[in-house]
Amino acid sequence: MSAVPTRLRIALGLTVLFHGSLLVNGTFRGTYDAYVHIFLGDHYARDWFSTWDQRWYTGFTTTSYPPGTHQAIAAFSKLVGLEAAFVIVQLSALLLLTIGVYRFSRLWVDDEAAANASLLLVVSSAIAETVHLFGQLPTTFALAFLLNALPFIRSWVFDGRIIDLVKGTIVLAACTAGHHVTTLFGSVFFLGPVLVAGLLHQSRTPLTDEAAGASAGAVERRTFAPLIARRVRRVLPAVLRGAVLGPCILGALVIVVLPYWLWSSSDPIVQIPIPHGSRANFLADLNIGLIFFFLPWGLMLFAIPYALVRATFDKKWPLAASILLLFVLGTGGTTPIPKLLLGPAFDILTLDRFTFWGAIQILPLAGLLVTSLERGSLAQWLHRTGGRPLLRGVQVSLMSAMVLLAVFTASLSQFRPFQPDRIDTDPIVAFIEKDQHERWRFLTLGFGDQMAWLSAQTTATQVDGNYHSVRRLPELTSTSVERLEGAKYRGISGLGSLQQFLEVPEKYHLKFVFSNDAFYDPLLASLGWRDLGPLENGIVVWERADIEPLPATLPTRDVPPWQRVMWGVVPPTAIVSALVVLAASTAPIAVWSYRTSLLFGPSAWLDRRLHRWATLPANTSLTPNRLGSGWRPRMLVRFRKRAGREVDSRTRKRRLIVGAATAAILVAVSTREASEPPTPDLVVEAFYDDLDFRRWRSAYDRLDPQTRPDYELWRLQQSVNGGLLASYAKLDEITTDVRTTGDDTAVVRAELRYLTSLEWYPSVDDVDMVRRGDDWFVVAEPADLDIPPDQLARRAGVDFLVQGRRRVTSATSELTDIQDRPDLRLDDARLVNADGRPVVVGMVTNIDVDPADLTITAILRNREGEQIARYNATDHLRRTLLPRESTSFRIDFEEVAAGTKVDFDPLDFSPIEFGDDIASVEVYARATVTSDRLFRGLHLNGLDIAGDAVAGEIRNDGTDEAVVAMALVTHMDQDGRVEWVDRTYLADAIRPQRSQPLELLTQPTASVEMTDVPVQGFASVVSDLLGSTEPAPNSALPPESLALTNTQDEHVSVDVIAVLVR
Amino acid sequence: MTGRRRLLAMVSVVAAAVLASACSGGGESSAPIALGGIDVDVPAEVVAGDPLVVRIADPLPATTYDIALDDGHAPDRIVLTTAGEPGPTLSVAFDTDGHPRIGRALVRVRAGRALTVEQTTILPGSAVDPVDVFVGPRTLPAGSDQEAMLVAVPTDAAGNPVSAGTDVSVISTNPDGSTGVATVSTNGLLAAQTYGPRTVAGTTSLGLTVDGPSGPSAPERSYLTVAGPIRDITIETPSDPLPLADGRTLATVRTEPIADLFGNPLPDGTLVVLEVDGPDGHRILTSLTIDTVAEFVIEAPSTPGTATMTARVGTTAGTSLVVQFEPAVDQIPAQIVRTDDATMLQIGRVRSANGAYVPDGTIAHIVAGATVIDAPLELGAASVELPDDTREAVIDVLGQTVRVAAEAGER
Known part of the structure; x- marks a missing residue:
């Protein structure tokens, strides 16, 4: 390497200043991937040669991802800690990448343009996004080595120095150690154009022993074969060296991460593809397009035409072709071409990687553009057109735009967060380490990628993870949900996947949930999780009772020792060797190398034969060689000529006026549509959208100015309306229909669909509208005039404290500390066929004097006694029972996912079909003593049945607010045996001493058939009902006064349950 | 190449030697072992914790005795060598404290090629604190x-x-x-x-x-x-008069002390359900026992009439109590007024029995032809716009009904 150009030095300095300062300030903390790499770095820091990590997904193998960057983080973390180690490795990769871009650019353009390219890299929005928004480390790390390897490889292929082959292979090996995909695709998109362009150049370069300075004037039949032979002979050495290069690249790709390839072949990824924004239609969703296409390309989008033209006509068309291909592949689902080209891989690859590579690959040509704008033909044309002010204006504008866009991109996550606010993980870690809580698995909700940072600080395990490729639990691989912790972003599909873990937590030893998102509160509460309250960082801890701790030794699937040694030794060795090679290449040390043309043996014979075939006939007309002269299109030549021509001031003014007028027209057209007054339905849609996003002022402004209360009062009225929809729902869909309309009034029916953590919640509102002037407004709802009669309500209660008999001790548990289980009586249990699905329904009573926290499990067995399915009662029951209290229950057998072809949707799942193979059923009712969730303040008033509906009121006689309430409807036959159980969540909260209307359907939501499959019950006391068809005298059947009768002569019992109380 | 071959040959020789050494079993003689050649005395039983004394009669001089106690779990071993002169009986003692497994155990004594095996039984010791x-x-x-x-x-x-x-x-x-x-x-x-x-x-x-x-x-x-099965549950007759049927006022209803068939009081925190079948439908209220009594706060119905109350614990229902809720409203002043712009129904001011306005939010249920409107009263009054062709409206406030005819004439 010759002297380092000044601009490259500046680029390196700016990299440290710009990216370094941002990284030190912690931009990586708000990114998607940084903490995943830090977590994996932590894995190697804890045990360098371990290839199995228990902490995610009930265990996964780390040979599933090249370890180079993670081992680098691990090494530095011993000195400076994990986060600082990440910053060091990322910044080092960026510096190496800056050098790599310069070296790669030198293969295509002159020194000045290459240095410009390295400067452009610093302010590239693609880099800013990749580093500061996505937090990708292996991508930058591996690309840095790839670009630095290319000059060595080119030198080997076309100059034949063996030392360059060795150097290139070593640096490529380092690339693989960081990210094998970069080596794989980089060979196609980066190395491919270099080799093709080199071969073309070589084919046009006469050999020394050819007829000096002349070539055939025109291709004739008699000269065709000799000319072909001559070209072949010119490229033959390079082709042969290329053939040698192939195995070396393959070796670098395979050997360095051999355990990865072995894992990949023995344990292929079989899971539902996870949607990625880069595969979307960017025109249909401009926000996605902005992130995955427009932002990474940035101003380079405007440079693409220049780059393609310039490259095409400067004999760099392989580079142009590669850029174009990357551009097209990066368009994702906007065009069908990427899917056609990639086939099934389209659904696996993240296509933004192509855009990133394209944005890097265009830099050499963008460097040329900078040169041209600085003092080339473009600069001349601008100067002629608008004088020095225009030239300087364009230069400064473009430069400013590049810098501003890079700053905007790098700081985008600061003003539009993609991650939750930073979570102080120390209190969570302290909680996990206290009282041996690490003996159970935990789950985080609403942590974003910070869940990886939490995992990096503890050895406790969780069922979720942040590296979806290694998931193996069918509950996870059968869904397109990337992470359970962000399940709500995948709608019902995501929540269904989450529910499978929360409903049967004992299967995974899942005892604790750390929630940073109140959205999940109703779900957790309804499934029997207990709110332990917030930690000092605001994270709420939820606990589930009656979960066994993990066994002392967990199963592992470690790879053979030789692979572990290889994994711990080869990749870091490759990286260190590559750094030594690159450092040595910059030093003025003469390294002797054998230069070979590889033309010995059979090859030499072939060369001699080709030389003989290439001899032109004696009377061929010869013309001088045109080496170095490129083909230029007339348009380009004309432009360059015109660029140098003088322009008078009148023409200059005319051009400026035309340009300004065009801009003004575009602005006027684009703003005209926005000034039209919206129609009533649009106002209603905007109103609900404002409410959904808590834009209170904007929503208030849409209320009728003549009838609305003042803003403070309206906000106060809104604030007292809590409940499932007001506090825990997200508006998913709204359709509006103008029902009636007059001159100045209208009624708009708004059909709303909310997503809650429990289910979709549909709602229909008829909204009164009124016109004031040209604008439509929403008529505000009248205020609630009802006032509770008592100014101070006092209610007596009984408090319970589950304290055990624990001493202050560090022992795990003591015999005397173990609580007795409350006695339960299983009053009824039967298997029914509901729409072809097996469902167990029944009733259980707490006959103890202690409050009970229930877990009811049913197992289906076939004739051989083998278990077909096992599941718990989830939210079709009252979860806690006071002494002498009963609840009906329903157990649906919701097994893993519907199948492999469709995504899992609990509203449309294909559970176990009812068939003859169900020979027996076992029902287990067990409980632990509890002192929580014993609120019983909800009363039913004015309950009456009319047709197929029960109507009435729920009155909250307690002193706490029932934020989320549920009505449990039990259908019973004439003998009082349970036939079916339904439940309905109420939309609104029930404030203390106030009432809410209740309306329920009394028809079962499924077509239910009774079965005679024997049911065996396991509880403290089991009713005789289970063994016979006659009702037992002591069964806990609801008395007649409770049971209403619906149109099918069924008894219907209604119970209201406060699921979430604040 | 010659050097490499030589190195390979040397490595092979060394490897073969190591293999042969391993297979030879360490150079021990492979001669057969003679059973019963040693006179050993072992007690038939020993209590865990007491020493197990093994005696060897006529031990040979300058001989190594290998004595092992094997309980099938953790064998103990004592090796000792006798003096050069013939001596008295050789005696060794094993500590049985360290043997968690009681039952049969073997004592093996070996000297050279002679081996004697005797059997003993380790009995459990006496119980210790805590149990x-x-x-x-x-x-x-x-x-x-x-x-x-x-x-x-x-x-x-x-x-x-x-x-x-x-x-x-x-x-x-x-x-x-x-x-x-x-x-x-x-x-x-x-x-x-x-x-x-x-x-x-x-x-x-x-x-x-x-x-x-x-x-x-x-x-x-x-x-x-x-407490076992409940004997009976009776509801205490309210000492204070019940509120009027204004749909709002609260009244307290208590059970008598609840006990089981044997007179045991129900513990605190037991769930008691009160079912009320009243003029405005069914009601279900829950409460907990405190000092054997469950107390319910019941909202007055919005319609006057009789209500039957029954308390229940689990499956046991008690004796019912019938009570009467009197009407809260006597008169409902109302009129239909036609103006140039609209036909308005003006209600109020509606007063309760004590002369005060009915509570704010009390619903006036209005039926005017096909139009049904629920209008909340504020300060006992409400004004509602009716369809222009309304001739008559029926108003229901807290169970009292009034029929109002429109004034003659057209708008």
């Missing part, structure tokens, strides 16, 4: 057929279960103050005693001793007898 005791379930309903079981697992100092037949005495102190003593023997690993429920609710405490009153003991255990 592990378990009782469950912890609660029994009075008069039911359920039983609680006490299980005691006495062990010796080494953790072995004591010998079968060891006596365990359990002293129970019942809620009524009576006591009882039951003596059971261990069988297998444990001793067990069942206790049926009593008719008096309370705690039965259990204490035990092993091998007599001064033997090892355990912390006290207990189980609860709780």
Whole structure:
């Protein structure tokens, strides 16, 4: 390497200043991937040669991802800690990448343009996004080595120095150690154009022993074969060296991460593809397009035409072709071409990687553009057109735009967060380490990628993870949900996947949930999780009772020792060797190398034969060689000529006026549509959208100015309306229909669909509208005039404290500390066929004097006694029972996912079909003593049945607010045996001493058939009902006064349950 | 190449030598072992914790004796060499404290090629403190057929279960103050005693001793007898007059003290359900017992009439109480007024029996032809726009109804 150009030095300095300062300030903390790499770095820091990590997904193998960057983080973390180690490795990769871009650019353009390219890299929005928004480390790390390897490889292929082959292979090996995909695709998109362009150049370069300075004037039949032979002979050495290069690249790709390839072949990824924004239609969703296409390309989008033209006509068309291909592949689902080209891989690859590579690959040509704008033909044309002010204006504008866009991109996550606010993980870690809580698995909700940072600080395990490729639990691989912790972003599909873990937590030893998102509160509460309250960082801890701790030794699937040694030794060795090679290449040390043309043996014979075939006939007309002269299109030549021509001031003014007028027209057209007054339905849609996003002022402004209360009062009225929809729902869909309309009034029916953590919640509102002037407004709802009669309500209660008999001790548990289980009586249990699905329904009573926290499990067995399915009662029951209290229950057998072809949707799942193979059923009712969730303040008033509906009121006689309430409807036959159980969540909260209307359907939501499959019950006391068809005298059947009768002569019992109380 | 071949040959020779050495078994003679050549005396039984003395008669001089005690779990071994002169009986003692497994054990004595094997039995020692005791379930309903079981697992100092037949005495102190003593023997690993429920609710405490009153003991255990089937539940007749049927005022209803068939009071926190069948439909209220009484706060119905109240605990329903709710409203002033712009129904001001306006938010249910409107009253009044062709409206406020005709004339 010759002297380092000044601009490259500046680029390196700016990299440290710009990216370094941002990284030190912690931009990586708000990114998607940084903490995943830090977590994996932590894995190697804890045990360098371990290839199995228990902490995610009930265990996964780390040979599933090249370890180079993670081992680098691990090494530095011993000195400076994990986060600082990440910053060091990322910044080092960026510096190496800056050098790599310069070296790669030198293969295509002159020194000045290459240095410009390295400067452009610093302010590239693609880099800013990749580093500061996505937090990708292996991508930058591996690309840095790839670009630095290319000059060595080119030198080997076309100059034949063996030392360059060795150097290139070593640096490529380092690339693989960081990210094998970069080596794989980089060979196609980066190395491919270099080799093709080199071969073309070589084919046009006469050999020394050819007829000096002349070539055939025109291709004739008699000269065709000799000319072909001559070209072949010119490229033959390079082709042969290329053939040698192939195995070396393959070796670098395979050997360095051999355990990865072995894992990949023995344990292929079989899971539902996870949607990625880069595969979307960017025109249909401009926000996605902005992130995955427009932002990474940035101003380079405007440079693409220049780059393609310039490259095409400067004999760099392989580079142009590669850029174009990357551009097209990066368009994702906007065009069908990427899917056609990639086939099934389209659904696996993240296509933004192509855009990133394209944005890097265009830099050499963008460097040329900078040169041209600085003092080339473009600069001349601008100067002629608008004088020095225009030239300087364009230069400064473009430069400013590049810098501003890079700053905007790098700081985008600061003003539009993609991650939750930073979570102080120390209190969570302290909680996990206290009282041996690490003996159970935990789950985080609403942590974003910070869940990886939490995992990096503890050895406790969780069922979720942040590296979806290694998931193996069918509950996870059968869904397109990337992470359970962000399940709500995948709608019902995501929540269904989450529910499978929360409903049967004992299967995974899942005892604790750390929630940073109140959205999940109703779900957790309804499934029997207990709110332990917030930690000092605001994270709420939820606990589930009656979960066994993990066994002392967990199963592992470690790879053979030789692979572990290889994994711990080869990749870091490759990286260190590559750094030594690159450092040595910059030093003025003469390294002797054998230069070979590889033309010995059979090859030499072939060369001699080709030389003989290439001899032109004696009377061929010869013309001088045109080496170095490129083909230029007339348009380009004309432009360059015109660029140098003088322009008078009148023409200059005319051009400026035309340009300004065009801009003004575009602005006027684009703003005209926005000034039209919206129609009533649009106002209603905007109103609900404002409410959904808590834009209170904007929503208030849409209320009728003549009838609305003042803003403070309206906000106060809104604030007292809590409940499932007001506090825990997200508006998913709204359709509006103008029902009636007059001159100045209208009624708009708004059909709303909310997503809650429990289910979709549909709602229909008829909204009164009124016109004031040209604008439509929403008529505000009248205020609630009802006032509770008592100014101070006092209610007596009984408090319970589950304290055990624990001493202050560090022992795990003591015999005397173990609580007795409350006695339960299983009053009824039967298997029914509901729409072809097996469902167990029944009733259980707490006959103890202690409050009970229930877990009811049913197992289906076939004739051989083998278990077909096992599941718990989830939210079709009252979860806690006071002494002498009963609840009906329903157990649906919701097994893993519907199948492999469709995504899992609990509203449309294909559970176990009812068939003859169900020979027996076992029902287990067990409980632990509890002192929580014993609120019983909800009363039913004015309950009456009319047709197929029960109507009435729920009155909250307690002193706490029932934020989320549920009505449990039990259908019973004439003998009082349970036939079916339904439940309905109420939309609104029930404030203390106030009432809410209740309306329920009394028809079962499924077509239910009774079965005679024997049911065996396991509880403290089991009713005789289970063994016979006659009702037992002591069964806990609801008395007649409770049971209403619906149109099918069924008894219907209604119970209201406060699921979430604040 | 020659050097490399030489190196390979040397490595092969060394490897072959190592292999041959490994296969030879360390150079021991492969001559057969003679059984019974040593005169060994081993006691037939030894109690765990006592030393096991092994005596070798006429030991040979300058001979190494390898003596092993093998209980199938963790063999002990003593190796000693006799003096050069013939000596007296050789005696060694094994410590049996470290042997957690009781039962048969072998003593092997070997000297050269002579081997003698004798058998002995290690017996469990006497029980030591504390004795592990378990009782469950912890609660029994009075008069039911359920039983609680006490299980005691006495062990010796080494953790072995004591010998079968060891006596365990359990002293129970019942809620009524009576006591009882039951003596059971261990069988297998444990001793067990069942206790049926009593008719008096309370705690039965259990204490035990092993091998007599001064033997090892355990912390006290207990189980609860709780109230059984409910005898009857009656609702206390309200001492204060019931509120008017204004749909708003609250009244308190209490049960009489609730007890079971044996007179045991219901513990605090037991769920009691009150079902009310009244003029405005069914009501279901829940409450907890506090001092055997459950208290309900009931909202006055919005329609006057009789209401039947029944309290229930579990499946047991009590005696019903019938009460009367009087009307809250006597008159409903209302008129239909036609103006140039609209037809308005003006209601109010509606007053309750004591002359005050009915509570804000009280609903006036209006039926005017096909139009049905629920209008909340504020300060006893409301104004509602009716369809222009309305001739008559029926207004219902808290169960009282009034019919209002439109004034003659057209707008």
